[in-house]
Amino acid sequence: MLSVSNVSKTFVLHNQSGAKLPVLTKSSFSVDKGECVVLLGRSGSGKSTLLRALYANYLVDEGHIWVRHNGVSHVRDSDAISDTTNTCDVRRNRCEHQATWVDIANAQPREVLEVRQNSLGWVSQFLRVIPRISALDVVAQPLIEQGVDKKQAKQKAAALLTRLNVPEPLWSLAPATFSGGEQQRVNIARGFIVDSPILLLDEPTASLDEKNCQVVIELIQEAKQRGAAIVGIFHDEFVRQSVADKYYDISTATLRKA
Incomplete structure (x- = not known):
């Protein structure tokens, strides 16, 4: 479903005479269907950087990030993972297949947007939405964008907000007025409303109490x-142990079973 091959990333500190800060070096691992890989490493080791690279928020210096995608194919399913270290230019390798792989690290912006909409879900630490949009609409929006009926989308949004213990009187209000924990629960509901084939989770339980962590x-x-x-x-x-099938240590670039 997801294959990371030799991904490296260095930040250039322009306000410090162009000093270079290597963050990721030759990171490689894969994630199968029904599997959760938890990223480990000390603070500042590059965990969030790698996660943002998987979502194409950050460009990488080198390497490939292959995402299995249910849209227009850029590489045949049989070819993509047989050699994830090749220099295939996805912009020149187009063919029509249902089972497809996109190298999101080297994809064009419109291809990245297509992958995000159909194959790649994301829950960040912070909720960023347009002001004055109600919590219910914020959560329902990703489903509506996929063509789901608005009523049906809002019903699913309401079910998720209920499950995450967001009080119903808040549903019609803008999340900008909520507490940090309430905003995070809205964010989680938004991230899980679409059954994305691949999910990227950046500390989703950081602001939650024990009940909502569960x-x-x-x-x-x-x-x-x-x-x-x-x-x-x-x-x-406790959350790590409850969900992890494998651990990938950023500092040592090693993958092990949980």
């Missing part, structure tokens, strides 16, 4: 059961 664990386990491939960062050891 709800998030259940949502992750249910996503795994339906076949989602998940990569996540979790500050809580």
